[in-house]
Amino acid sequence: MGNIIKENLNPDGIDRRGFLKCMAWAGTGALCVMQGGVMKSFAFGADGKIDKAAMKGDFAFAQISDSHIGFNKAANPDVTATLREAVSKLNALPQSPEFVLHTGDLTQLSKAEEFDTLDQSLKSVRTGGVFYVPGEHDVLNDNGVQYRERYGKDTKGDGWYSFDHKGVHFVGLVNVMNLKAGGLGSLGTDQLEWLEDDVRHLKHSTPIVIFAHIPLWTIYPEWGWGTDDSQQALSYLKKFGSVSVLNGHIHQVMQKVEGNVTFHTAMSTAFPQPAPGQAASPGPMKVPDEKLRSVLGVTNINFIRGKHTLAVVDSPLAGG
């Protein structure tokens, strides 16, 4: 267990010049960290060990996504079992996450029993709390009424909100409501106005973490992998030196760096989906049974004070 760095090592604030350049993660076993303005990468060895010095940070939190409780087809007949394995994975981390972000598609069909099973399964995570944003599967038939009853306390509008944790500003956005024909994800003007106001008075050195279900950058519009008005949202964040965007929806890890913004999508805990254009549609992808757990997983994130960006590690359920 490494030591947690608690003091601010950089008295002059966040290093603005560093960029996270690790773009070719295969979803496992790599950690990119900015140390003293220099990017260093550390790979998990075959023995699963990593230089623990690279894991030190002010705090760790985790992201899980796309649990799709209620799904039971060929791609994974038991998504509750794999979610429970993801919970075990979180509980086995060298540093307990201070909280967990669930980036949506908690359920498959927005059914009460599916939400119940999800809540039951996450009860055993050793963490300070779980924060949610809905996926399109969570707001079927009722425009999200049930979702907000369960997870929307103190949220605004369709369920957006923000909170601060040890000096980092977290913003949960909802981009799965009021979708327009032929369009992608959508934030909408009410939410955009709220966001602009929410970050207006924050110091430029405040690290920002945005989390939402559908990716906030355009990955593959043919499959709906993007958000129509995300550029508008990102324009309100231009002044900040460190912005991290965490998304789900696509059931695979993808990364992008654009200026001061790092984008990252997570694996699902339920089933994988094909890479863009590699199949007829973005539906659940069946892989050989022995391979399933290597394409599902959780994301462990370290915030290291004084560093430009988050240290993000994707861990598959098996083989990582």
Add this chain to the structure above:
Amino acid sequence: MKRYIRNVLMCAGLLGVVASAAMIHGTQIARAAAEKNAAASITIDNFSFTPKEITVAAGTTITWVNHDDVPHTVVSPDKKFRSKALDTDDQFSFTFTQPGTYAYFCSVHPMMTGKIIVN
């Protein structure tokens, strides 16, 4: 007089036959029209509506069937019809009584669009 009556009777008979024939023919036309107004179906496969565009006669009932492993919906942006979420093998039907063009999409996966033209 007999001849006159016979002619009248013959005419009436002929008229009767013609009338019956007309009635039978009329019934056949109605049946054909009923068949024309029958049903059409659209399947949902691989995040697509098939056929993506369909032309039907007014009075046709269209049934959508979802064959994907994920739920989809059938929604008219003009609020003419709206299904609830259709899981695998679920169906939704709507009868198009008015001519016109009806665009629709899946509200869960909005890149899925379709069009119905009603004559």
